[in-house]
Amino acid sequence: MSPVRRIAAGLTLAAIATLMIATPASAHDQLMSSTPVADEQLAAAPESVSMTFSGDLLVLDESLxxxxxxxxxxxxxxxxxxxxxxxGRTVTAPLEADMPTAGYQVRWQVVSEDGHPIAGAIPFTIGDAEPMATESSATDETGASSAASSEQTDQNASTGGILRVLLIGAGGAAFAVFVFVLVRFLRRPRTAAAAPNAGDSAENDL
Known part of the structure; x- marks a missing residue:
């Protein structure tokens, strides 16, 4: 295989390895279902709320x-x-009995399987009550926008992580190419320098 083909093959392998590393870094667990579901109107107060995610959540120990x-x-x-x-993938929280007719909001935060915290909000009502009016803030006007803001933060963090991995992979590939070229240069036969010496020896003999 020619040196050019070897360099191209090395770069291709480095790119594939970088993409394989970067793809899992962008994946965080997501909320798949909940009880109650978002905007559900319940006839009676629930005994608990539960949420199921796309992957097993990180648990440090029984007390934390x-x-x-x-x-x-x-x-x-x-x-x-x-x-x-x-x-595993399910989070459950027990509730006080006899919750009155009103609007409520489940506000949750968990640690994804990859160690990244994710958060969100699930509004629901009991009886014929109006949905709960969410407090506005400088950054979020509703609970939905708060969840969207959290998701955007997750995406930005994922993008930054991917860029870092790509830069590290590109730097490693460039260093590998440099080492390869240096080794080829040092091992290059010195035939070009030997030829003139042979010619000079023949002229001296004459």
Whole structure:
């Protein structure tokens, strides 16, 4: 194989390896389903809320699950009555009994399987109540926009991670090419320098 083909093959392998590393870095777990579902109107107060994600969530130990779940009403009261549990892909939070007719919002944050925190909000109502009016802030006007902002942050972090991996891969490929060229140069036969010496020796003999 010629040196040019070897260099091209090396660059191709480096590019493939970089893409294989970068692809998993962009993937975070996502919320797949919940009980109640977003904007659901329940006839009676639920005993608990639960969420299922696309991958197993990160759990540090039994006392520190990394999951935070709040179920708040318009006054800001949290109706979660016990420990939030994580079982594989599912997060469950028990609720106080006799929750009144009102609008509520499930606010959650968990740690994705890859160690990245993700968060969101799920609005629902009990009875014929109006949906809960979400407090506005300088950055988020609704709970939905808050979730969208969190998702955008996740995407930006993923993009930055991919760029870093691509830059590292490109630098490694360039260094490999440099080493290859240097080795080829050092091992190059010195026939060009030997030829004139042979000619000079023949002239001296004459």
């Amino acid at each position: 699950t990394g999951a935070v779940v709040l179920v708040v009403d318009a006054s800001g009261k949290d109706w979660v009555s016990g420990e939030v549990t994580v079982a």
